[in-house]
Amino acid sequence: MGASTAIPCSSLKTAGVVVAIVEVLLCILSVYGLCRNLHLFGSAYWFWFLLGVFSVIVILLAIGLMLYAIKRDKPRWLIPHLSAQVFLILFLIVVAFVVFLLLLFGFYGGIRNLLGVSNYYISDDSAVLLGITIIVIYLLVAALEIFFLFIVWKLYKHMKHYAEMGTDGVAWTGALPKDAYHGSPQMGDAYPYGQDRNAAGGQDSGYGNQSFGGYNQHQYQQQQQQPLMHQDSRGYDRRY
Known part of the structure; x- marks a missing residue:
């Protein structure tokens, strides 16, 4: 089959739930970082704080839709999560690449601007350390999301395969023979x-x-219950 996979169905569903849990934890860490920056920079950081909170809400909504898709076996509800993952991966890679260019050409002021507050002063050494930290963290999260994207995509293909077979949802388990x-x-x-x-x-x-052939199981059982007739050498019928 075109959507065959070496990963069992139940394992894919469990992996999807694990992905949702890890992403919720990442959202909590993101909110903590936003609150910390707001406390550090004050009202000048309000725009970036609200933008970050809005992004977290969108991601949480996509996670909720993915959990709904897993529970109800609805593959189309995985599409918002897949789209959010692709956007997040591209965003993380682009930001890490931009920070790398800023470090390469010594534009440390640009790294400060990435914090959302242009008038906040940091030394060049601190800017270099901050830039390296951003690159490492963003690339690690991007690599993790790429792995999660592979899992969710496998789950989507498998659920869609069963949906195209005309079943009402995915038959993850079956009755015994x-x-x-x-x-x-x-x-x-x-x-x-x-x-x-x-x-x-x-x-x-x-x-x-x-x-088959008009000879059903009921007739067969009746015949098996009837005693066998046999005629011996003297002409008498015997039952067995």
Whole structure:
């Protein structure tokens, strides 16, 4: 199948929940950083503070939609989270690259402007240290989000694959077979002949070929219950 994967379905769902938990923790750290900068820079940081809080709310909304998609097996609700991840990865990489260029050409004032407060003074050594810290943290978060993007994309493809099969959601688990010879429709086994006979009033309900040729299971059991007749050499009937 085109959407086959070596990762089990239940593992993908669990991995998606883990991704949501880690991203919520990252959002909490982001809010803490925003509050710290607001306390440090005062009212001059209000615009960037509000912009950061708005971004966190959007990310939390995308996380909520992803959890809803996992619970309800709705692959289309994963698209907002995938879009937010792609945007976040590009943003982190671009910022890290810009800071690298500023450090390379010695534009330390530009690094100070990235804090959102142009009149805040920091020494050149502190600016270099701050720039390196921004590059490392942003690239690490970007690498983590790339890995998360791979997991969510695998989950989306798998859920979409089951949705295209006409099932109402993803059948993550299935019922056990009725016996050693017959499967179960909940496990994905198909019984086209049994289903056709069942629709026409048959007796097998889709499990096995129990009424082929007009000879159903009930008639077979009645025959097995009847004693066998045998005529001995004297002409007497004997039952076994």
